[in-house]
Amino acid sequence: MTLLRAERVTLAYGKRAVVHEVSLDITEGGVGLIGESGSGKTTLARAFLGLLTPISGNIWYGDQTLKKADMRTFRKDVQPVFQAEALDPRMRIGASIAEALPRSARSRVQDLLEQVGLDPELATRRPHQLSGGQRQRVVIARALAVGPRLLILDEPTSALDVTVQARILDLLSALDTERLLITHNLAVVRRLCRTSHVLFAGRVVESGPTDDLLENPAHPYTRALRDAVPTLGGPPPEAKGRTEAVPAPSGCPFRLRCPLAAPECEQPPPLRELAGRQVACHRAEDVLA
CATH class of the missing domain: 3.40.50.300 (P-loop containing nucleotide triphosphate hydrolases)
Structure with missing residues (x-):
């Protein structure tokens, strides 16, 4: 859906x-x-x-x-x-969550804190008194308050x-x-x-x-993003192509950075079906090979 x-x-x-x-x-x-x-x-x-x-x-x-x-x-x-x-640094945690609730439902603040794995007693504290992880859970609790x-x-x-x-x-x-x-x-x-x-x-x-x-990117940019992730115990990632180049003003926007760029890349690539996905690349078959 x-x-x-x-x-x-x-x-x-x-x-x-x-x-x-x-x-x-x-x-x-x-x-x-x-x-x-x-x-x-x-x-x-x-x-x-x-x-x-x-x-x-x-x-x-x-x-x-x-x-x-x-x-x-x-x-x-x-x-x-x-x-x-x-989070508003001036507001207590409970008030920040309750702001999204009608008055009749503000007793749910403690339930929402428990739902995101926090001690309900934290409702009386301000953001600077919480760790980064606790604050992020409060942000999630506040979003969940209205049942999205x-x-x-x-x-x-x-x-x-x-x-x-x-x-x-x-x-x-x-x-x-x-x-x-x-x-x-x-x-x-x-x-x-x-x-x-x-x-x-x-x-x-x-x-x-x-x-x-x-697992098997069909666009050289997706492959570059994946290959830039270091692996534990493995060699450092190697950048391929001109990683500092700005997007091309015409044709394929990635062509100035792409190690597979060819003359046909001076034309905008359509988003097309390939291998169960959509990809905008003239050389996608070569990337998959």
């Missing part, structure tokens, strides 16, 4: 377009948006939350665009989970140490709530997302089942 859908969405800051005609569905089983910083992941997530209006295309919520949807219902169904720094169908998570573990990350991932895996995960951490997206979309320079370059996409 599709919860949210982007249909040929273009997004801009001022006059500069940063996401270009992206179409994708947020479906059950967890969806990942993968890419390096500046690839357009967070900008697209902000559009899914109704915080940015596309300059062209539409965001669909059910059978209605966000422009026509009942926003009270939408805000209940779709909740963001930002990083722990999003979908959580949109923007790098929920990036500022946490490895052991705390593992506890947060266990928590998110156990929740009976769908999720859209924005991350550059491939291990996290593999753990939480059934399908994934890889963005480069504001364009989807590869989409498909997460395990297939990461």
Whole structure:
């Protein structure tokens, strides 16, 4: 079932377009948006939350665009989970969670803290009195307060140490709530997302089942992201291509960095079906070989 859908969405800051005609569905089983910083992941997530209006295309919520949807219902169904720094430092933890609840339901604060594995007594503390992992759990508890169908998570573990990350991932895996995960951490997206979309320079370059996409990428950018992850006891990753090159202004945006770039890459590659996924690359068959 599709919860949210982007249909040929273009997004801009001022006059500069940063996401270009992206179409994708947020479906059950967890969806990942993968890419390096500046690839357009967070900008697209902000559009899914109704915080940015596309300059062209539409965001669909059910059978209605966000422009026509009942926003009270939408805000209940779709909740963001930002990083722990999003908490108001002046508010006590209990008050921060209760802010999303009607007065008649504010007794649920303790239950929500327990649901995310925190001692209810922490409700009286302020954010600076909690660890990073505890604060991140509070952010999740606050999002769960309204009973959402979908959580949109923007790098929920990036500022946490490895052991705390593992506890947060266990928590998110156990929740009976769908999720859209924005991350550059491939291990996290593999753990939480059934399908994934890889963005480069504001364009989807590869989409498909997460395990297939990461085990055997069909786009050289996806392969570069995967190969950049160090392995325990293995050699350091080797960068291939010009990793410092900016996106190309025409043709394939990745061609100035691509080790397989060829003359045909001066033409924009269409997003096409290949090996059970979609990929925008003229040389995809060579990448898979």
